[in-house]
Every structure is written in C-alpha cells, then in structure tokens.
Amino acid sequence: MASAAPAKKYRFTRQDFQSLVTKPLHFDMVFDITESKVKVTLQTTLRHDGAQPLSELKLNSKELEILSVERFDAFSPLGAQNDFVAHVQSFAEPRALQFDVDTDDHFLVVKFSKPVQSGEEFVIRTVSVATPTENILEGLYFDYTPEGAPKTIITQCQQHGFQRIVPCIDTMDAKAYYTT
16 A cells, blocks of 8 residues: 655745746835725846846736836846945836736736846836735735724735735745835
8 A cells, every 4th residue: 555645844845946047136115005005116126047038027916906017228237236225226217018917827927128138137117006905814914903093904925925015026036135
C-alpha cells in the first residue's frame, strides 16, 4: 500500500515561483482614501533582465479599477545609489500606454510601444481604485469600528494581497523598496 504524500508545511515556497525576468526596484505610492474607495497613484521602477526585449508586462491586479497607465520617458536611473527622493523627483515626460485588464486571470497587461531592453530600468505610473471589503481579509478591508466613528481600513499585503491594492508583480520573490 502506497503512503500519501506529506502535506505541505507552507502554502507557497520559493520553488513555486520562476525567477523574475522583470524585477520591481521601488514603489512610490500616493493614497487618496475615502470611506468607500482608495485611489492609488503608483510609480513603479522596474529593471528588465530578460534575454529578449519586453513588449508587454503582466501585472497582478485583482478587483481594481484601472484609470490610467503611463511610462516616464525621462528620469534619473535608481541604479545602486537608492536615492529614492531624487529618483522620484526626476520623473518627467509621462506618456500614456495601451493596456488590457484581464478580469478572468487577474492581470493588468501593459503594452509598450517601444520595447524595454535587457538591463534597462523603466518607470510606469498607474492610477487605480481599490474597494475595501468586509469579508476578504486581503488587500484593503474594513476593521471593526465603534459606532459613530469613521470606518477603519486595514491592509494585508502578504502573498497575493498587494494586488488588491495596486497593480504589481505579486510573488514572494518580488521584493522592492517603497515610499509613500
């Protein structure tokens, strides 16, 4: 009689993910919070390390309303300096990008008119709206709030929760710095 395979100790492990060919380096986020919606302007700095040029980028995006997607044509590369303030202040010449929202598989597919080359750093800006829930404890959700007080919104950004706040590469190896 064959024995059953041992149960996984963790839901996800590093082996569950392929190496990233496009890596997030920095997130700069501005939040506009109301009691029913959260509008987020996200400027994401990424580096493409794939062998082939990148003509489209798939970002995890679950139950977000995507208002706009742009790419900055001018900026000072982040490089090894990690001077995030100077980097963000250098963003200039945003250009609208075409995009598709795949609601079945939960992706924002960003299309580049000029492909991103291997080793190239690039910055995209997305403006999206997240709607907090009371029953899904991922992304943004409402916590208990005493009667008469403003609603309290909590965040849960562990694996697969960040994509309910902003479009992003949402895997356990997609580590980046962020500023708000």
